[in-house]
Amino acid sequence: MQEIFNSSTLHVYTETDTIHFDCLGLWTIAKSSWDFKDHIPKNITKIIVDATQLRRVSSSFLVFLSHLKSWAKVNNMAVETRHLSRSVEKFFNLSQTAVIIPAQFSQPHGFFYCVGKRTIDYCFHLKEGIFFCLSLLKSLVNTAIFFPKSKGKNLLPFLQQTGSDALPIVALISALVGLIMAFVSVVQLERFGASIYVADLVALAMTREMGCLMTGVIMAGRTGAAFAASIGSMQANEELDALQTFGIDRMAYLVTPRVIALAIMMPLLCIFADFIGIVGGMISSLPFTKSSLIQYLLQTKKALAMSDIFIGLIKSISFGVIIATIGCYKGLHCGRNATAVGEATTSAVVHGIIGIIVADALFALLCTSLGV
Numbered sequence: 001m002q003e004i005f006n007s008s009t010l011h012v013y014t015e016t017d018t019i020h021f022d023c024l025g026l027w028t029i030a031k032s033s034w035d036f037k038d039h040i041p042k043n044i045t046k047i048i049v050d051a052t053q054l055r056r057v058s059s060s061f062l063v064f065l066s067h068l069k070s071w072a073k074v075n076n077m078a079v080e081t082r083h084l085s086r087s088v089e090k091f092f093n094l095s096q097t098a099v100i101i102p103a104q105f106s107q108p109h110g111f112f113y114c115v116g117k118r119t120i121d122y123c124f125h126l127k128e129g130i131f132f133c134l135s136l137l138k139s140l141v142n143t144a145i146f147f148p149k150s151k152g153k154n155l156l157p158f159l160q161q162t163g164s165d166a167l168p169i170v171a172l173i174s175a176l177v178g179l180i181m182a183f184v185s186v187v188q189l190e191r192f193g194a195s196i197y198v199a200d201l202v203a204l205a206m207t208r209e210m211g212c213l214m215t216g217v218i219m220a221g222r223t224g225a226a227f228a229a230s231i232g233s234m235q236a237n238e239e240l241d242a243l244q245t246f247g248i249d250r251m252a253y254l255v256t257p258r259v260i261a262l263a264i265m266m267p268l269l270c271i272f273a274d275f276i277g278i279v280g281g282m283i284s285s286l287p288f289t290k291s292s293l294i295q296y297l298l299q300t301k302k303a304l305a306m307s308d309i310f311i312g313l314i315k316s317i318s319f320g321v322i323i324a325t326i327g328c329y330k331g332l333h334c335g336r337n338a339t340a341v342g343e344a345t346t347s348a349v350v351h352g353i354i355g356i357i358v359a360d361a362l363f364a365l366l367c368t369s370l371g372v
Contacts, residue, residue, distance in 0.1 A: 005039060022053065047072050048082065049080070143252065158258050175276050178281035182281030185197075195290070202285070203278055204308060206273070208308050212273075219262065223327070224326060224327035225349050228345045236340065254328065259320075259325060282300075322352065326348055327352065330347050
């Protein structure tokens with residue numbers, strides 16, 4: 001027997017073509033820094049690790065044992081372990097089955113690569129969006145045909161979610177918008193002695209633009225995000241796969257009721273926002289003008305036409321369809337983890353607001369060309 005190394009935790013010695021590693025006492029990181037590779041003779045063909053006297057180990061022992069076995073495999077040596085505790089042996093076997101994936105650092109790509117990749121991604125999403133809209137249109141037609149049989153059971157919760165639950169925030173924002181517009185208008189029109197026309201400005205702005213637009217922005221941030229989050233959570237929890245397994249049409253069960261509910265409630269919320277905005281403008285402008293309440297109401301009635309109200313209502317319906325469609329689309333195409341649900345929710349809000357702004361611009365061009 002030839003002794004090679006001896007410490008409080010490790011005793012190493014050789015016998016003919018075998019080297020023995022006797023592990024002792026408490027094995028910690030501070031006491032396991034000996035490098036065995038430079039001290040094993042070349043004639044060794046077998047390594048024996050004896051843990052009979054080993055009382056307690058840390059993760060460093062598993063690292064040592066793993067390095068020893070890896071080194072022995074490269075040098076064609078057999079490794080035998082004796083008297084390892086069941087927990088240590090089980091943990092070591094588990095660590096050997098782990099797959100270590102090396103970190104991959106992507107190289108920065110050029111300008112044309114990034115532009116091309118973004119273009120391809122947008123084309124893919126455009127194709128998916130077109131198919132989604134066609135499927136939604138088909139589902140809406142089927143719902144319109146078979147609505148008496150379904151009795152709208154799935155519609156009522158979404159009507160409450162998109163309608164009455166949104167009244168407080170719509171009322172607050174609309175009142176503040178009307179108040180701000182009236183106050184700014186009073187300051188400018190008083191210079192020309194035309195402060196009475198504040199009623200015209202507030203009424204037309206609220207009914208044609210600000211009422212439906214601010215309601216759409218609110219619902220995009222509130223309801224569109226809620227649609228994307230709820231459906232995205234179902235995607236992450238594999239509930240959508242369960243619906244498909246049971247043969248339930250996801251479009252008819254999840255998307256169509258939400259779109260119909262928001263399309264129904266948006267014009268009602270728009271009328272409510274118009275009324276609150278006009279009242280808020282009246283409250284803020286009357287103290288600064290010489291007109292009375294009756295004069296303000298008569299001027300508002302004179303300025304408004306039914307076409308102005310109908311334009312705002314038509315806009316609100318289109319905004320509701322856009323918000324619900326984008327929210328449901330983002331939820332259905334969400335990933336299967338919590339991060340993806342958050343990203344889908346954020347994307348639904350951003351794209352919903354962009355969608356209603358673009359639609360409002362198209363309506364403005366159309367109304368201008370038609371002279372409405």
